[in-house]
Amino acid sequence: MRFIYDLHQSMITHNVILIYEGDFTQETTKSILTMAERNLESSGEESGIKKRIFNVMVEALQNIVKHSDEVEQQDKSKSHAAIFLIGNEQSRYSIMSGNPVRKENIPTLKTALERINSLDKDGLKELYKEIIKNTTLSEKGGAGLGFVDMARKSGEKLEWDFVDVSDELSFFCLKVNIARIKEAVALA
Amino acid sequence: MEILNIEGAEDTPKIILDRTNGIFEISGRSLPEDSAEFYKPVLEWLKSYSGKSNDSTDFVFKLEYFNTASSKLILDVLSSLESIGGTTIQWYHHEDDEDMQEAGQEFSELVEIPFEFKTY
Numbered sequence: 001m002r003f004i005y006d007l008h009q010s011m012i013t014h015n016v017i018l019i020y021e022g023d024f025t026q027e028t029t030k031s032i033l034t035m036a037e038r039n040l041e042s043s044g045e046e047s048g049i050k051k052r053i054f055n056v057m058v059e060a061l062q063n064i065v066k067h068s069d070e071v072e073q074q075d076k077s078k079s080h081a082a083i084f085l086i087g088n089e090q091s092r093y094s095i096m097s098g099n100p101v102r103k104e105n106i107p108t109l110k111t112a113l114e115r116i117n118s119l120d121k122d123g124l125k126e127l128y129k130e131i132i133k134n135t136t137l138s139e140k141g142g143a144g145l146g147f148v149d150m151a152r153k154s155g156e157k158l159e160w161d162f163v164d165v166s167d168e169l170s171f172f173c174l175k176v177n178i179a180r181i182k183e184a185v186a187l188a
Numbered sequence: 189m190e191i192l193n194i195e196g197a198e199d200t201p202k203i204i205l206d207r208t209n210g211i212f213e214i215s216g217r218s219l220p221e222d223s224a225e226f227y228k229p230v231l232e233w234l235k236s237y238s239g240k241s242n243d244s245t246d247f248v249f250k251l252e253y254f255n256t257a258s259s260k261l262i263l264d265v266l267s268s269l270e271s272i273g274g275t276t277i278q279w280y281h282h283e284d285d286e287d288m289q290e291a292g293q294e295f296s297e298l299v300e301i302p303f304e305f306k307t308y
Binding site: 026030034047048051052054055058059062065125128129132133135137145146148149153 | 198199219221223224253255256257259260263282284285286287294297298
């Protein structure tokens with residue numbers, strides 16, 4: 001039973017205000033959004049910051065829904081379960097997610113993330129316009145704009161890592177920060 | 189022409205397309221699970237409207253939030269409107285929502301239709 005206390009302490013240490021682990025669907029996405037909105041409402045956070053958090057949450061959650069599906073078709077084991085967290089530190093919020101990805105998909109993801117992190121505000125705007133003009137929706141309904149949008153709303157670099165899980169799978173960890181003070185975003 | 193009337197939900201916008209009364213409006217939140225499927229009736233409606241459109245079409249977007257998959261479909265809706273003469277886009281944003289205003293600006297740079305920006 002000790003792990004319950006340990007988990008509780010770990011959440012406090014890492015300033016985690018919301019955590020969800022398991023299968024992700026559109027229904028869980030909606031529930032998590034409602035919960036987070038209530039949480040932010042009661043914290044009296046500024047509306048611009050709240051909208052950015054909401055924005056990044058939707059993209060992160062819908063990314064998980066798509067990725068989990070992909071792995072599930074190939075592998076019926078529990079390895080497709082993902083995690084979603086929100087951190088609330090003094091100066092910023094962090095939207096964090098983790099989900100398994102097949103190793104053959106890592107190079108594409110890395111290239112996209114590295115490109116996004118190499119761009120400034122105007123570069124991201126141009127990339128957004130380039131993608132929206134030229135892509136068609138994927139089979140999974142993605143427009144390929146999720147990471148770009150997250151980076152634009154964050155105003156900071158995306159933090160990411162791939163943790164080795166098995167021969168076929170890695171665990172893709174993503175952290176998107178949103179500064180609590182609007183001026184800090186403008187200066188970034 | 190049939191009126192297209194879709195009730196809004198927590199993850200889908202309210203849509204009214206009414207040729208007779210000259211009401212064309214998409215409002216609320218748009219983050220459907222399958223955005224292509226959701227916007228399909230809108231694009232089909234516009235396709236048949238383009239052959240018998242009113243002299244002027246004031247198309248209202250009053251969105252509180254939309255996800256990136258929806259943004260692609262919003263661009264498809266705007267592209268359909270491009271070929272309809274007399275179309276003006278009324279892009280509404282909440283007065284303290286600069287991001288939504290900027291999103292409208294970006295759409296206006298992607299299509300050849302006049303945009304009017306308004307706050308609510």
